[in-house]
Amino acid sequence: MSDLRELYQQVILDHNKNPRNFHEMADASRKVEGYNPLCGDHYTIFVKFDDGTIRDVSFTGSGCAISKASASVMSSTVKGKTAEEAQSLFDTFHRLVTGDMSGLSAADLGRLAAFSGVSEFPARVKCATLAWHTLRTALDGQEDKVTTE
C-alpha cells in the first residue's frame, strides 16, 4: 500500500480538491481540448501567449485525481515561462513519471516532484501527462484537440 501513498501524495489530493487556475479565460490567445478516451479525462486548457512568453494559463474540465492535479500544478508552474522553458519542464516531468530519473535533481523538479509515484503505475502515465500534451499543442498552435490514446 506504500505505493498508493506515493501516488496519492497530499499535494495531489489537495490540487484535486482545490485545483488552481480552474476557470475559463475569455481573452485567451490559445484554447485547446485534451481528451483521454480510455478513462474519460477531458480538459480544456486556456493560454495567454504573448511575445514568446506564457502570461497566463487556466483550465476547465473533469477527470481523475492524477489528471486534474497535474493540470493544476502545470498551470501554476509554467506561468511566466517561455515556450522553450515550458517544453523543458514537460520533458523533465515526462522523465519523472516514466521513471527515467537519471541526472534529475530536486531543484529541477520543484513542485512536480509530487508526481514521482506515478512511475510505479504505468497505466496512469497518460493521466499525468494529458494536460502537458494539451499545453504543448496550444503552444504549437496547430490543432484544437488532442488525445492521449
Place this chain on the structure above:
Amino acid sequence: MTTANPARQASEALIDVAELPPSALCAPPSRYDVAKIREDFPILRRTARGKHLVYLDNAATTQKPQAMIDRIVRYYAEENSNVHRGVHYLSEVATMEYENARGKVCRFLNARSEKEIVFTRGTTESINLVAQSWGRANVREGDQILITAIEHHSNIVPWQLLCDEKRATLRVIPVNDAGELRIDSLETLLNPKVKLLAVGHASNALGTINPIRKIVEMAHANGTLVLVDGAQGVPHMKVDVQALGCDFYAFSGHKVYGPTGIGVLYGREALLDAMPPWQGGGDMILSVSFEKTTWNALPYKFEAGTPNIEGVVALAASLDYVSSLGLDNIAAHEQDLLHYATARLLEIDGLRIIGTAREKASVISFVLEGVHPHDIGTIVDQHGIAIRTGHHCAQPLMLRFNVPATGRASFGLYNTKEEADALVAALRNVIEVFR
C-alpha cells in the same frame, strides 16, 4: 483421464436401490460448491500485487477452466490439421472435432439445425457479418434500424456504417432512469420503415436484462427482424433461440469461459440462405472459375478461409463445462451474489449504483462521490481486486446517466461473497485515501 475399474463397477451393481435413502433416488439438484468449482480455474490460485487475486471483471472476459486449457493442448498435440480439405486421417479427425463442436453449439442454443451456426471471431464480427451481408442486401435509402440507448459500441457502430452507406436512419430506443428499455417508446418507434432492431440480451455496463421475447413479438408484428447481442446473455442464463424467437443471436467464446478470437452467429436458416457471402476465400465456395464462382452451402458460405479450429473445439469444451454445472445453477449463484454485493455496496456512504433494473445480470456499475472511477480502479487494484473502470465501450450510455465513467464489478460463476466483501473493504480504503 480415468479408466473404468471393472471391480468397482461390479460392486456398485450390487447396491440395492431399496436400501438407499429416498433423497438419493429423487436426485435433488446438486449443491453449488463454489470452492470446488474454483479449483477448476488455475488462474484463481495466483496472486496480484501480492494479494489473492479477486477477479471481478468477468463482463470484460472470463477466466478459463482447466478442461478448456487441456482441450487446446490436446488439439495441437493430437489432432492438428486443416479442416474440410484433406482425405488423410488427421484432417478427418480435425474436421470431425470441428463439426462436433458446431453440433454442441447448436444444442446449447437450441437452434433447429447446425446450418444455423456460423463461427466468427466474436460477437463484434457476428454483428458486422449481419450488418454487411444482410444489411447491404436488404436496407435501402429511407429505411430505419433501431438500437437501444444502452448498447455496447459493437452494436452501434456496425449499424452506423450501414446506415451511412445506405442513407438509412439509425434510431435509438430510450431507457428509463433504472436503465430499463422504454417499451412504450419502442411501440411508437416501430413503423413500416424499420427493417431491423438490434438489442443486447444483457447490458455489459448496467447489467439490465432486456425482455427479448416481448421485443421480438412487437418487432415481428411490425415485420421487423431482431438481432440479439448475446455477449452478456450466454454467460449468465440459459439461452434458447427458438423460445426467444429472435432472427439472429451473436455471442463470444471468451465471455463464456472459452478462448478469445472465437464467436458464434446464429441465424434463421431461411435468412442466412438468402444472404450473400460477406468474405470471399477458401471453404466458402463450391466451385471457382474466373468467370463464375458458386457459393458453398450453409454454414460454410460464411466461413471463408481456414477457421479458428483450436478456438472452436475449445469453445465446445467450455460449453460442456458450463453445461455440466448447469446454466440454471450458475444463474442462481450469480443472482445470489448480485443481491448480496448490491446490499453490501449500498452500505458505503456516497456510493451510487448506476443501473437498477428489476431484471439484472450480475453486473454492478457504481460511482463514488468525490472520487473518479479511474482512481478507484487503481486503489482497489492494489488490493488484488480487478474491476473495470471507464465508459465500458458504451459512451452514449454514460452521457445518458450523466457520468464520465463508472466502476464496474461483474461476477462470474466462480466468484464468492467473500470477494464481494473484499471489494467493499477496498472501497472503504479508497474513501480513506481521498478523505
